[in-house]
Amino acid sequence: MALFYLLFESASGFALFIVHGIDEIGQNIEAVRNSITDLNRFGKVVKLVAFHPFASALDALNQCNAVSEGIMTDELRNFLELNLKIKEGKKPKFTLGLAEPKIGSHIYEETKIPCQCNEFVLELLRGVRLHFDRFIKDLKPTDLEKAQLGLGHSYSRAKVKFNVNRVDNMVI
Amino acid sequence: MKGGSKVIVEPHRHEGVFIAKGKEDALVTRNMVPGEAVYGEKRVSVQNEDGTKIEYRVWNPFRSKLAAAILGGVDNIWIVPGARVLYLGAASGTTVSHVSDLVGPTGVVYAVEFSHRSGRDLVNMAKKRTNVIPIIEDARHPAKYRMLVGMVDVIFSDVAQPDQARILALNASYFLKNGGHFVISIKANCIDSTVPAEAVFAAEVKKLQQDQFKPSEQVTLEPFERDHACVVGGYRVPKKAKPAA
Numbered sequence: 001m002a003l004f005y006l007l008f009e010s011a012s013g014f015a016l017f018i019v020h021g022i023d024e025i026g027q028n029i030e031a032v033r034n035s036i037t038d039l040n041r042f043g044k045v046v047k048l049v050a051f052h053p054f055a056s057a058l059d060a061l062n063q064c065n066a067v068s069e070g071i072m073t074d075e076l077r078n079f080l081e082l083n084l085k086i087k088e089g090k091k092p093k094f095t096l097g098l099a100e101p102k103i104g105s106h107i108y109e110e111t112k113i114p115c116q117c118n119e120f121v122l123e124l125l126r127g128v129r130l131h132f133d134r135f136i137k138d139l140k141p142t143d144l145e146k147a148q149l150g151l152g153h154s155y156s157r158a159k160v161k162f163n164v165n166r167v168d169n170m171v172i
Numbered sequence: 173m174k175g176g177s178k179v180i181v182e183p184h185r186h187e188g189v190f191i192a193k194g195k196e197d198a199l200v201t202r203n204m205v206p207g208e209a210v211y212g213e214k215r216v217s218v219q220n221e222d223g224t225k226i227e228y229r230v231w232n233p234f235r236s237k238l239a240a241a242i243l244g245g246v247d248n249i250w251i252v253p254g255a256r257v258l259y260l261g262a263a264s265g266t267t268v269s270h271v272s273d274l275v276g277p278t279g280v281v282y283a284v285e286f287s288h289r290s291g292r293d294l295v296n297m298a299k300k301r302t303n304v305i306p307i308i309e310d311a312r313h314p315a316k317y318r319m320l321v322g323m324v325d326v327i328f329s330d331v332a333q334p335d336q337a338r339i340l341a342l343n344a345s346y347f348l349k350n351g352g353h354f355v356i357s358i359k360a361n362c363i364d365s366t367v368p369a370e371a372v373f374a375a376e377v378k379k380l381q382q383d384q385f386k387p388s389e390q391v392t393l394e395p396f397e398r399d400h401a402c403v404v405g406g407y408r409v410p411k412k413a414k415p416a417a
Contacts, residue, residue, distance in 0.1 A: 036350075068319070129323050148320050152298075152320045
């Protein structure tokens with residue numbers, strides 16, 4: 001049976017999930033939509049495989065910028081190869097579900113992991129986002145918000161060029 | 173605010189919003205950062221019976237479409253203390269600062285703004301208010317900031333773009349929980365300036381309905397803004413169970 005994995009990028013780290021019984025649900029979006037709100041049902045279908053917390057705030061910012069641009073970093077590559085147990089020269093027997101096709105094509109080019117991004121995957125990721133703090137045991141709900149806050153500030157500040165005097169240097 | 177110590181602050185029908193009654197009435201929110209104004213707005217200090225002071229900030233409906241919608245008599249804004257809000261089109265963060273007051277320390281406001289110039293003021297404002305997460309990114313591409321945002325209860329959208337219904341739907345598909353709510357401000361001129369405003373509003377509401385939104389009410393923002401409407405509704409509203417026969 002083909003295995004189906006999900007990659008979820010959070011502000012505190014990368015998380016890999018495995019989806020069970022994908023054939024039973026079929027690709028019925030309506031059924032997924034109904035099941036994601038209930039953690040009891042959703043937790044039976046989707047299970048956490050591995051979680052890679054970011055080493056530091058700087059590391060998180062680098063990962064966030066790369067994810068935003070659709071680029072796979074070395075850390076993400078190591079995380080995926082370690083947990084998906086890629087064998088050289090063998091065709092992998094699984095699929096990886098992702099939120100965005102651009103990063104998916106980059107991952108496929110580099111590692112030959114078959115990636116998928118469609119409405120069905122996005123629905124599953126909605127469920128993961130909703131229940132994320134309950135999947136990761138050591139993570140309190142406020143921790144994720146703190147990570148988002150710190151990352152949001154550093155991500156945004158890098159985009160805005162600051163001028164202490166609030167005087168804009170006009171480019172003519 | 174004129175009236176000095178005679179000013180009385182009463183809770184508004186919407187939780188988290190207050191009315192200051194002095195010489196004139198004004199809409200106010202409880203200041204999360206007492207002693208500081210964000211954009212030069214007036215502040216009101218009220219003394220409690222036990223001597224502690226609470227500071228409120230005056231919310232100008234001419235500068236904020238959400239305040240205009242509240243004064244326009246909208247039934248429910250869904251933005252309540254403790255709520256998680258995704259705010260699209262945050263600009264310099266004037267309304268965002270009031271939303272931050274409204275949701276209080278237990279809530280979160282994800283403020284998305286694309287313009288770097290107003291984004292700078294937004295980031296500076298967010299430094300003082302720890303429940304505001306600034307995101308300088310294009311709201312058309314929620315995938316770019318998917319790492320920064322969690323599931324939210326309400327999306328407030330004030331992007332004034334021709335494709336704003338699509339922008340709202342895209343963000344909702346990523347971040348708005350089932351049964352969550354949206355508040356969208358529609359500026360008729362920004363979408364189509366050749367047809368009457370009412371026709372534009374009706375067309376936008378129809379677009380929203382196609383994207384699993386369920387608009388429940390619509391108010392115009394007269395006399396504060398011309399040809400603006402504010403539409404409120406639910407998202408992926410769960411179907412009511414049929415009563416057992």
